[in-house]
Amino acid sequence: MSRLTATGRAALAALFLLAGCAGTPETISCVPRIGIYGHPDGTLLAEVETTPGGTFALRYIHSVALTPVVSRYRLEEDRIVQTAEEFDQHGFGLPYGADRPGERFELRDGRFLLHMHRAVGPLYVRVGAAYGNRLEAAGSLDLTQWGARRLELVPLPCG
Secondary structure (H helix, E strand, O other), rough: OOOHHHHHHHHHHHHHHHHEEOOOOHEEOOOOOOEEEEOOOOOOEEEEEEOOOEEEEEEEEEEOOOEEEEEEEEEOOOEEEEEEEEOOOOOOOOOOOOOOOOEEEEEEEEEEEEEEEEEOOOEEEEEHHOOOOOOOOEEEHHHHHHOEEEEEEEEEEOO
């Protein structure tokens, strides 16, 4: 890129901005985003940037065990992939071991941790104030701010 003239660099930067990417030609980066929609009405409630690597987490209190759970995800192209589930004790709907090839189950610092690679998109989440549902990505977002309801999380085009 150092051979480009200042005019050439400016034109290239404008091209990348038109394509939905931010930065200079030397530091082009697109931060993936998640769309949060009300379900089933489809109302767009928020657009949230993930981390630069496309990762985010959902934190909540398990409805039966009443203990904290962290579900970790990564956006890969146009899909959501669950990469881990972390919790204190087993409860309904939580894994008891590594059931699929490539998964690994471990006990770390007194918490259970299942490493995985499961495509799940779109991702539906039932939220309620009692469960403290939060989405953590580039920032932290209270998912219960729209009331007790079902949300749909979908990957959005970079831009």
